[in-house]
Amino acid sequence: MSNYRKTICLVVSMTSLLFHSCDAQNKVEKKPNIIFFFTDDQSYDSMKYFGNPNTKTPNLDKLAESGVAFLRHYNTTAICMASRAQVMTGLYEYKTGCNFDRGALGTRQWSTSYPLLLKEAGYRVGFGGKFGFSISDTSDDFGKEGEAAEKDFDFWVGSPGQTSYMTKENKSMAKYAEQYPHSTRAYGAATIDFINESVKGDQPFCMSVFFKAPHKPAEPDPVFDTVYKNTVFRKLPNFGREAGKHLAEQSRMGRQYGRFVEWGYDKEDTYQEELRKYNQLIYGVDYAIGMIMDQLKKLKIDDNTIIVFASDNGYFNGSHGLGSKELPYEESARAPLIIVDPRMDKKFKGKQTSSLSANVDITATILDFAGIKAPTVYDGKSLRPILSNTQLESRTSLPIVQVWGPKATYCLTVMEKQYKYIYWNFKDEAKGIHPTEELFDIINDPYEMKNLASSTEFKSQLIKMRALYDKQLDHWKKEGVKNHGYDEAQAALVRKVQ
Numbered sequence: 001m002s003n004y005r006k007t008i009c010l011v012v013s014m015t016s017l018l019f020h021s022c023d024a025q026n027k028v029e030k031k032p033n034i035i036f037f038f039t040d041d042q043s044y045d046s047m048k049y050f051g052n053p054n055t056k057t058p059n060l061d062k063l064a065e066s067g068v069a070f071l072r073h074y075n076t077t078a079i080c081m082a083s084r085a086q087v088m089t090g091l092y093e094y095k096t097g098c099n100f101d102r103g104a105l106g107t108r109q110w111s112t113s114y115p116l117l118l119k120e121a122g123y124r125v126g127f128g129g130k131f132g133f134s135i136s137d138t139s140d141d142f143g144k145e146g147e148a149a150e151k152d153f154d155f156w157v158g159s160p161g162q163t164s165y166m167t168k169e170n171k172s173m174a175k176y177a178e179q180y181p182h183s184t185r186a187y188g189a190a191t192i193d194f195i196n197e198s199v200k201g202d203q204p205f206c207m208s209v210f211f212k213a214p215h216k217p218a219e220p221d222p223v224f225d226t227v228y229k230n231t232v233f234r235k236l237p238n239f240g241r242e243a244g245k246h247l248a249e250q251s252r253m254g255r256q257y258g259r260f261v262e263w264g265y266d267k268e269d270t271y272q273e274e275l276r277k278y279n280q281l282i283y284g285v286d287y288a289i290g291m292i293m294d295q296l297k298k299l300k301i302d303d304n305t306i307i308v309f310a311s312d313n314g315y316f317n318g319s320h321g322l323g324s325k326e327l328p329y330e331e332s333a334r335a336p337l338i339i340v341d342p343r344m345d346k347k348f349k350g351k352q353t354s355s356l357s358a359n360v361d362i363t364a365t366i367l368d369f370a371g372i373k374a375p376t377v378y379d380g381k382s383l384r385p386i387l388s389n390t391q392l393e394s395r396t397s398l399p400i401v402q403v404w405g406p407k408a409t410y411c412l413t414v415m416e417k418q419y420k421y422i423y424w425n426f427k428d429e430a431k432g433i434h435p436t437e438e439l440f441d442i443i444n445d446p447y448e449m450k451n452l453a454s455s456t457e458f459k460s461q462l463i464k465m466r467a468l469y470d471k472q473l474d475h476w477k478k479e480g481v482k483n484h485g486y487d488e489a490q491a492a493l494v495r496k497v498q
């Protein structure tokens with residue numbers, strides 16, 4: 001090559017380097033902000049946009065209208081602590097090793113959580129609300145939910161344990177108590193403070209707002225006492241004890257069964273009162289989200305702020321004669337999910353998707369928006385492609401793990417788009433209780449009123465689902481933690497029916 005050619009090449013490559021570095025800088029500058037709203041125990045049947053005409057959720061509906069609503073979104077464990085550890089780490093429960101009565105999340109799993117990876121990538125990370133799990137490699141710190149995580153956040157208005165609806169009872173939130181005595185609106189105010197500080201510092205931010213609402217105790221903000229004053233709440237077609245009789249005996253052996261009566265779902269007036277309080281708590285969340293969205297507009301950053309809204313598990317509210325959550329049936333495991341990217345193609349705004357999605361997918365999705373590749377250890381994958389093609393199927397199957405509470409209620413579930421297979425391993429010969437299989441056709445029987453497991457017509461489907469179950473259990477055996485009793489739980493869930 002002549003000297004002249006060499007000089008030209010050098011100039012070209014330097015110019016291209018310069019452009020690349022400008023591009024890189026622009027990309028850094030344009031990194032979107034991310035706000036992840038995560039509620040506690042919010043059923044899919046609690047929002048107008050997801051089909052309940054009794055509910056008033058104007059701000060959540062607005063989010064759904066400006067983004068994509070995921071109608072088939074599931075928590076792969078339907079209880080607070082486990083689900084929270086999963087959504088932070090992108091791992092199934094048996095890889096986190098974390099749940100009530102079992103143990104804390106290990107520091108190895110925490111090291112690839114989305115807040116840490118975002119922080120490493122230059123994001124300012126904030127957390128508010130119920131963190132819900134401990135981070136520790138020993139059993140000493142189990143029960144210190146959030147305390148180990150606080151140092152990893154740039155802004156922290158989290159609280160240990162279940163937190164309190166009384167703002168002043170949460171130490172990190174005390175300064176908001178006078179203006180917002182109920183914590184739900186106070187989280188709105190705290191988030192606004194975090195956003196204002198981040199904008200001043202010209203740093204992209206990620207705020208995780210983990211609301212306590214609508215978790216028990218049923219103590220809604222009295223400011224909203226009139227919202228549902230005259231509402232008569234509907235009941236889903238699978239409401240009541242009669243609609244639970246066909247389910248596995250094991251499903252009635254946990255606290256969910258007693259709570260149907262204890263919490264008053266069995267009587268019309270107390271059912272209505274429960275539902276009023278429950279939905280009023282969600283109305284408070286809706287209001288707080290409205291406060292935050294207004295501030296984003298005011299600061300003119302609403303066009304570059306991603307919003308993710310989901311809940312850590314669903315809620316029975318009396319479906320199948322059950323109260324509470326944990327079990328793998330639809331009302332307990334399914335929850336709303338909305339993702340808004342203001343930069344997305346207009347033609348997909350306000351669309352719904354029926355693709356399966358899981359709590360563990362949220363982690364990879366948040367990283368994707370920040371331009372970070374999901375660690376290979378993740379069980380979830382980014383849902384972002386669905387925002388530009390709502391017909392895409394993001395995953396073909398997902399598990400629902402239930403190894404909390406009485407052993408009689410332990411079960412593993414695998415589901416595909418159409419079929420859900422549940423295997424309950426508990427037996428008590430004296431009481432005539434045997435390992436039980438359930439097979440539901442969620443497309444044609446969304447309320448799970450007919451167990452198809454013994455139907456000859458569905459035999460081939462049953463065999464297919466058993467194979468999927470065995471594969472999932474094998475994944476647990478290979479990749480699950482060996483401590484916190486997860487190896488024993490895995491062994492107990494090996495199928496004993498052929």
Ligand SMILES: [Ca+2]
Pocket residue numbers: 040041079080215312313
């Ligand atoms: Ca929960």
